[in-house]
Amino acid sequence: MDNEFKLMAAPLQGLTEAAWRSVHFRLFGEEQGDVEYFTPFIRVEKGEVRKRDMRDYTSDLNAGMRLTPQIIFRDAEEWRMLVDALAEAGSTRIDMNMGCPFTPQVRKGRGAGMLAHPDMVEEIAKAMEGYADSIDFSVKMRLGVNDASESLSLVDILNSMKMRHITVHPRTATQQYKGELQLDAMDGFTSRLKHPVVFNGEVSSPSDIEKLTSRYDGVMVGRGLLRRPTLFAEYRSGGELTAEERNEAFLSLIGRTASVLEQRLCGATQLKDKMKPYWEYAPETLDRKTVKLGRKNGILQ
Numbered sequence: 001m002d003n004e005f006k007l008m009a010a011p012l013q014g015l016t017e018a019a020w021r022s023v024h025f026r027l028f029g030e031e032q033g034d035v036e037y038f039t040p041f042i043r044v045e046k047g048e049v050r051k052r053d054m055r056d057y058t059s060d061l062n063a064g065m066r067l068t069p070q071i072i073f074r075d076a077e078e079w080r081m082l083v084d085a086l087a088e089a090g091s092t093r094i095d096m097n098m099g100c101p102f103t104p105q106v107r108k109g110r111g112a113g114m115l116a117h118p119d120m121v122e123e124i125a126k127a128m129e130g131y132a133d134s135i136d137f138s139v140k141m142r143l144g145v146n147d148a149s150e151s152l153s154l155v156d157i158l159n160s161m162k163m164r165h166i167t168v169h170p171r172t173a174t175q176q177y178k179g180e181l182q183l184d185a186m187d188g189f190t191s192r193l194k195h196p197v198v199f200n201g202e203v204s205s206p207s208d209i210e211k212l213t214s215r216y217d218g219v220m221v222g223r224g225l226l227r228r229p230t231l232f233a234e235y236r237s238g239g240e241l242t243a244e245e246r247n248e249a250f251l252s253l254i255g256r257t258a259s260v261l262e263q264r265l266c267g268a269t270q271l272k273d274k275m276k277p278y279w280e281y282a283p284e285t286l287d288r289k290t291v292k293l294g295r296k297n298g299i300l301q
C-alpha cells in the first residue's frame with residue numbers, strides 16, 4: 001500500500017484557490033507531480049452554477065497540475081447541474097462534498113447536511129450510475145452531523161457507488177474544525193467500506209504522514225499544508241527541513257501568491273484582503289513582528 005500512498009492538498013475556500021495552488025505546485029510539487037489538488041467547493045447559486053467557482057477550476061493557472069473539482073449540492077438536481085457543467089468543461093474526476101459543517105449549508109442539506117439524509121444520498125447514487133463511464137467520482141465526508149454513528153447508516157449506499165476513494169475527516173459537523181478526532185468511530189466506519197480510504201485531519205508533520213501509510217490509501221492535508229507548504233516534499237525526501245527553511249518556504253509561497261493575485265485583482269485593498277487569511281497559518285517559529293504586520297496588511301512588507 002505504501003508505494004501507492006496518495007498525497008492530496010485539501011480544498012479550503014478562500015485559500016487553496018488557483019493562485020495559491022499554482023505557486024505551491026511550481027515551488028514544491030511540479031517535479032514530482034504526485035500531489036492531487038482539489039478546488040474549494042463549486043456550488044449552485046440562484047439557480048446557476050456559480051461562475052466565480054467555475055473560473056477557479058478553468059483558470060490557466062491550473063496548467064500542468066493534477067486538479068480535481070469539488071462540488072457541493074442539496075439534491076440530485078443541483079448535483080446534475082454541477083456535474084454536467086464540469087463534464088462540459090472537460091473534467092473526468094469530481095469530488096463530492098458531504099462534510100462541510102457551515103450551518104447555513106448544513107441546514108439546506110448541503111455538505112455534512114447530506115449525512116443526515118440517506119434517502120438523498122441514495123438518489124445521488126442513482127444519478128451517478130448515468131455517469132459511471134465518463135466521470136471518476138470521490139467523496140469527502142465527516143462521520144455525521146451530531147453523532148459519529150450517522151455514517152454507519154450510509155455504508156451500504158456508499159459501497160453501492162462506483163468511486164475512486166472516500167476521504168474521511170473523523171469529526172462530526174458539530175465539532176467544526178476543533179475537538180478530538182474520533183478515530184475509533186472512523187475505524188468502525190471505514191472497516192465496513194469497500195473503497196480506498198483517504199485520511200484527513202490535523203496532519204502537520206512528515207511523521208504524522210508516516211503513521212498513516214500502513215492503514216490508509218492516502219492522506220489529504222489542509223491547514224497543515226498552509227502552515228508547512230513543504231510538508232509533502234519533506235515526507236518524500238525522508239528528511240525534515242529546519243524551522244528557518246520552512247519559514248522561508250512559507251514566506252516565499254505567500255509572496256509569490258500575492259504577485260500572481262496582484263496581476264488579477266483590482267487594486268491594493270482587494271489584494272490585502274485576499275492575502276490576510278494566509279497569515280493565520282504562519283508557522284509558530286516565524287518572527288512575530290513579521291506575522292503581526294502580515295495579519296494587518298496581508299502582504300509582505
Ligand SMILES: Cc1cc2nc3c(=O)[nH]c(=O)nc-3n(C[C@H](O)[C@H](O)[C@H](O)COP(=O)(O)O)c2cc1C
Nearest residue numbers: 010011012013040041200201202203221222223224
Ligand atoms: C477556511 C476553510 C475552508 C474550507 N473549505 C472547504 C471546501 O471548500 N471544501 C471541503 O471539502 N472542505 C473545506 N474545508 C475543510 C478542509 O478541506 C479539511 O477537511 C479540514 O480543514 C480538516 O483538515 P486539516 O486538519 O488537514 O485542515 C475548509 C476548511 C477551512 C478551515
